[in-house]
Amino acid sequence: MSCINIAKKAAARAAVDRHVKSGNIIGIGSGSTVVFAVERLAERVSKEALKVKCVPTSFQARQLVIQHNLPLTDLEIHPELDICIDGADEVDSQMNLIKGGGGCLLQEKIVASCSKKLVIIADYTKDSQKLGDQYKKGIPIEVSPIAFVPIQNRIQKLYGGKVELRMAVNKAGPVITDSGNFILDWREFNQDINWNEINTELLLMPGIVDTGLFIQMASISYFGLADGSFKSRECL
Numbered sequence: 408m409s410c411i412n413i414a415k416k417a418a419a420r421a422a423v424d425r426h427v428k429s430g431n432i433i434g435i436g437s438g439s440t441v442v443f444a445v446e447r448l449a450e451r452v453s454k455e456a457l458k459v460k461c462v463p464t465s466f467q468a469r470q471l472v473i474q475h476n477l478p479l480t481d482l483e484i485h486p487e488l489d490i491c492i493d494g495a496d497e498v499d500s501q502m503n504l505i506k507g508g509g510g511c512l513l514q515e516k517i518v519a520s521c522s523k524k525l526v527i528i529a530d531y532t533k534d535s536q537k538l539g540d541q542y543k544k545g546i547p548i549e550v551s552p553i554a555f556v557p558i559q560n561r562i563q564k565l566y567g568g569k570v571e572l573r574m575a576v577n578k579a580g581p582v583i584t585d586s587g588n589f590i591l592d593w594r595e596f597n598q599d600i601n602w603n604e605i606n607t608e609l610l611l612m613p614g615i616v617d618t619g620l621f622i623q624m625a626s627i628s629y630f631g632l633a634d635g636s637f638k639s640r641e642c643l
């Protein structure tokens with residue numbers, strides 16, 4: 408296993424072992440690190456006869472839950488969750504996050520906002536001082552397809568940087584999210600941005616459905632290290 412995967416697995420196992428209890432309704436995030444969390448959850452459910460129900464945050468998460476024979480539910484049946492376990496593209500010293508590298512930011516943010524606790528699992532490369540220090544692919548912004556050009560122009564004019572439409576691999580055209588929207592990736596922005604203010608301003612622009620900025624939402628982050636150990640950071 409690569410160092411990165413060893414780290415992802417360590418973070419995922421720590422989160423599942425420390426935070427999941429029988430009876431929990433659990434939000435299942437998206438991405439490659441979450442795969443290790445679902446594997447560990449399935450292991451605990453089978454060994455300890457834990458009773459849990461899972462709310463997926465994406466098509467990928469739903470498939471993972473089904474493949475591991477974990478009980479599936481949704482926000483209609485369980486609008487309040489005990490915990491959500493999810494990955495991140497970057498976590499800053501204040502526990503603000505960039506998410507949406509996998510394009511699932513909207514459903515991830517909805518499920519996280521319904522959870523008493525958002526537990527982040529990530530490898531050591533995601534740990535940063537300031538948002539934008541580590542993750543060079545930019546801030547993902549989910550937009551209504553008809554609005555992508557006006558939004559691109561507006562963000563570049565107001566805040567600078569480059570805003571690009573995320574294109575699909577192996578398909579001629581843009582990435583379409585699980586909710587039928589497009590993703591813009593905003594890069595090369597000024598690093599001294601007040602992310603809370605910018606996020607609020609972006610969310611007021613008609614056409615922006617949500618942003619990959621998760622400001623003060625996470626309760627604790629686990630960062631897996633290359634030797635299989637982990638460190639954690641809690642929200643103060």
Ligand SMILES: O=C(CO)[C@H](O)[C@H](O)COP(=O)(O)O
Nearest residue numbers: 438439440494507508509511
């Ligand atoms: O936000 C996400 C998907 O929208 C993922 O959680 C994020 O991209 C991290 O992914 P990975 O665990 O593969 O590094």
